[in-house]
Amino acid sequence: MKIELVAVGDELLVGDVENTNAGTLGRRLTAAGLRVSGVSTVGDGLDAMIDVLAQAVRRADAVIVSGGLGPTSDDRTREAIAAVAGVPLHRDPAIEDWLRRRYRGMNRTLTALGLQQADVPEGGRSLPNANGSAPGIAVEIGDVAVYAIPGPPHEMIAMTEEQVLPDLLRRAGEPPIRAQRQLLTASIGEGVIAAMLEPLERELARDGAVEVAYLATAGQTRVKLTSAGPGGAAEVDAAAARARELLGGCVYGEAGDTLAGVVLDLLRGRDATVAVAESLTGGLVAAELTSVPGASASVRGSVTAYATDLKGSVLGVDADLLAAQGAVHPDVAARMAEGVRDLMSGTYGVATTGVAGPDPQDGKPVGTVYIAVAGPEGTIVLSLLFSGSRGRIREMTTVRALDLLRCVVAGLPAEQDPACTG
Amino acid sequence: MKIELVAVGDELLVGDVENTNAGTLGRRLTAAGLRVSGVSTVGDGLDAMIDVLAQAVRRADAVIVSGGLGPTSDDRTREAIAAVAGVPLHRDPAIEDWLRRRYRGMNRTLTALGLQQADVPEGGRSLPNANGSAPGIAVEIGDVAVYAIPGPPHEMIAMTEEQVLPDLLRRAGEPPIRAQRQLLTASIGEGVIAAMLEPLERELARDGAVEVAYLATAGQTRVKLTSAGPGGAAEVDAAAARARELLGGCVYGEAGDTLAGVVLDLLRGRDATVAVAESLTGGLVAAELTSVPGASASVRGSVTAYATDLKGSVLGVDADLLAAQGAVHPDVAARMAEGVRDLMSGTYGVATTGVAGPDPQDGKPVGTVYIAVAGPEGTIVLSLLFSGSRGRIREMTTVRALDLLRCVVAGLPAEQDPACTG
Structure with missing residues (x-):
């Protein structure tokens, strides 16, 4: 299953905001055994959004659009998806009701533009947003699953975890999971870590079942051990044990730890x-x-x-x-x-x-x-x-x-x- | 002139590396008065690259491709560009000579794959790389200017500054610099800010000289006032003054302030x-x-x-x-x-x-x-x-x-x- 990501917003094109959502989603979907095959960024203009979205739908089996769902005049993701699907937008009365209560609770005025957050392309459904005002959308365009999720990272992450990812995994059936372990180290540079792991790299080079990669970020180095093909958990575990032996107390944890x-x-x-x-x-x-x-x-x-x-x-x-x-x-x-x-x-x-x-x-x-x-x-x-x-x-x-x-x-x-x- | 960026690399799709080149180029080109209209990220596969590149060439007046120019088997940007242009690749003897001298100087072997770095699509030219081994490419596809530049940020930046940007500015003629001011606010939601600025939005809707956009990040909202066309600094200044009047003490600063x-x-x-x-x-x-x-x-x-x-x-x-x-x-x-x-x-x-x-x-x-x-x-x-x-x-x-x-x-x-x- 090929998945494409589309990030919406002029602020991303001009570099006012970094498109960190692409990396976050890429890592999360990859960790779940899914495959991101492309990422696009497009501005707030409707025509450009329709074009880019239509291309993504043509190429991929699922498309995740982030951003452009909010209450202002430059939030046009709903319109773009409806246009590509060739269907009208309908207002979801349950979402409208929820929005009215939410805005009242925050003592804020729900404008006509704000109400558009309750619009859903015909045949689609709203994805509730527990962390913000803008609900997401799930809709089929042909046999492509299209999801629209909010741009703010914390809303994007929560909606992906709770709603989009389970849906994608269900559609994908058994994903071709390659075994991976990540050993986390702090305080030592990538070069020193690589030198400490040289014996392991030499051993692994012989049979080629496990690949080693290094990922350095401020003050920390991550060692990634990945099986060359599907399966291979036992080989990866053995490599991880050997790496821990060589690195000793330098390893503070594994993927998911901080x-x-x-x-x-x-x-x-x-x-x-x-x-x-x-x-x-x-x-x-x-x-x-x-x-x-x-x-x-x-x-x-x-x-x-x-x-x-x-x-x-x-x-x-x-x-x-x-x-x-x-x-x-x-x-x-x-x-x-x-x-x-x-x-x-x-x-x-x-x-x-x-x-x-x-x-x-x-x-x-x-x-x-x-x-x-x-x-x-x-x-x-x-x-x-x-x-x-x-x-x-x-x-x-x-x-x-x-x-x-x-x-x-x-x-x-x-x-x-x-x-x-x- | 619409410019699209295409970043090449599997590591970007899986999120192992953040695509910071997009933000860097977006800021640099915007500062030069140019307009980035879209960004795509694609993996190392040739078919996908050809598809994404062809779409970018269809939509834009200039395309900058970063990455995929190196000496390994998954560096196929040269092939993809030649395929979209519908021309063969030729080996540039001057670049070949330069590569041989460079590799000899570093005491490294120049493989057949490494020699491919001297290949240029027919009708195009090599862009010398002062900071690495992989030369860039400039070629016309129809009337679209296509540039390929290396992925490593310091090589990418140097080649952009010294070779791509001057070329783009020459093509753009007088760059259509649009005036912009950004007013920064904290503590109030995007929706409330938009409601406070409704009188201004109504006034601006009449003559259309200045566009208003909102950018919300955790707890802060940025109001962007941009002239609809080239020039327009006076109109933007007038709109900014009116916005400050409506927002009062809510505005804590302008672009560049924290x-x-x-x-x-x-x-x-x-x-x-x-x-x-x-x-x-x-x-x-x-x-x-x-x-x-x-x-x-x-x-x-x-x-x-x-x-x-x-x-x-x-x-x-x-x-x-x-x-x-x-x-x-x-x-x-x-x-x-x-x-x-x-x-x-x-x-x-x-x-x-x-x-x-x-x-x-x-x-x-x-x-x-x-x-x-x-x-x-x-x-x-x-x-x-x-x-x-x-x-x-x-x-x-x-x-x-x-x-x-x-x-x-x-x-x-x-x-x-x-x-x-x-």
Whole structure:
């Protein structure tokens, strides 16, 4: 079954908004064993939408259109689908009723344009939207299944998971699933990971049953092990076991895990808690930890001591140390971690200080970073030097802080293990 | 002149690699006054490439194909272009010579597949690649200009800047630059903004010189005013002035501004500082403020009091209040804002508390949010109810907290203005 994606919106063409939906859907459908055969982006103009949509319908067995379902005059996806299907639009009274109640509940006016969100091409059905006002559409054009889903990522994802994907899988019958496992690592570059896995790559090259690929994103590297054909789960499992042997504590989890989630699980399993003290990351470490549902069981809280004097007055870093060394120093990181651990009564304290840029600070170059973890067994400090933009330096620091915490909580040799110091 | 982009590669369809080239090219061509009318992504298969490329050539005046030019068996862009043009491929001896020298210099073997990089469709020409091995192609198909450029972003950008863009601008003659302004708002939905601008939309509908479009992203709505044809800056300026009149304090900035950046500018202009107390946002408000270079001039710091007892022990919220009302209460938000203002000696304190989910808390439903700003003139609290995922509720809360701070610092009537309370 070939599936095409069509993203609608002038903002995507001019690059005001990145079309992240294409990647998100591509990964999700691929993981479900389905095949995305093409992606198109088209503006808000009706004629262009009709043309692009008709081509997608001609080529594919299913088409997912995202965007253009909202309450403004440039939302014309409903019209375009009806035109390609050659049917009129009908107003769905149940959706109209739901929209009226929803807008009343939000104390907002439902305009005539807003009401168009209840329109469905004849023969199609509405897809309820639990996360927004614009319902989706499912309709058959010939023997092609066409779905229209909202453009905002969180609405798009929910409607895909709950309504579109089950429908597609039902239509596809038994999908030709290739076995895959993904090992997640943080703190080490793609090149180093590949070098560590060289023995495995040599072994795999002999029989060709499992393919290895690397996918690097800010501070993290994903190792993908995929069977060369359908099936092959046993071969992939064996390759994954060998890869874990070679990578050791560097692997923090597998597909579906997040670094913050793994850290929180480790803490919960040990009845331990964490408190965070941040400087250059300015709240990112705490935000990442608290993004996980149930974080309140293990996260005490955090202090961003952005101004240097607050590192003393709130976190208790010695004023003489700050005066002598400035805020960017390994001892300051250590005292911040210990200070926030005391202040918030956490089992562990984790701290970041450094220079995110654009300007050097206290005589230290941009990218200088110190990360500390304080715990029952003492305090560990990492000294790092990152390159890149302010945003990248903050992001890399956040990943490394979470990974150092992981190593310390898990009892991994944080000072020797390349996962934790490399 | 309509320009279509075609990105080639299986890795884009499955989402292993995000198609950032589309956004990059979209922004670059738009900035040059050119118009991207469509984007397609297609896999490495020859038939699919020929089909997609032929459609793009049918619709557009120029087509830029990225990717599929390299030295492996799945690089078939040259073949596809020749097939659509209906001409054979010829080997360019100058490029062949250059390739042989280049590979020799890198001590690498030039295979038969590698030599195909010297192939050009009859009637076309090679585009030299200063940053990689794969030369590009420029060829006319009918009266459509077709360019093939490498997929790796740095090669793609360099070849676009130096060779494709000058050629496109020459073909376009005087580029039809359309004037545009973008007004940025936070805190109000797209529908409400559209209703507030209805008088302007009516006025503009009469002469049709300026088009209005809305772009909604988490908690923010962008109003885009674009001239219908080339020029029209005066008309767009007049429409922008009228829109600002209708939207009042809801507009926080224009294209290029960020909400956090605007808030920091306001604070700096008043020699004021801010301290943040977070619960459900868990560090996001502080992280957003400190993402702006130079934030240290105005951001004192923040406390994430995620555990309820820390709202008392660190921020000084009255223990009886917490015991009686729980952590999710407007008075708790107010005391948190006042407490962090005191603790960190800020001019302003801003606080968030609420239920991000997935489970209700203290008898309050998911999405219940209180935001407070404490300042020299007293304390204001917003009571809100958001829908959506945990991530979205945290994101919306962050935007609203920054926007309430903006209104208070700017002296806007935060309690009446829909920008601040709607």
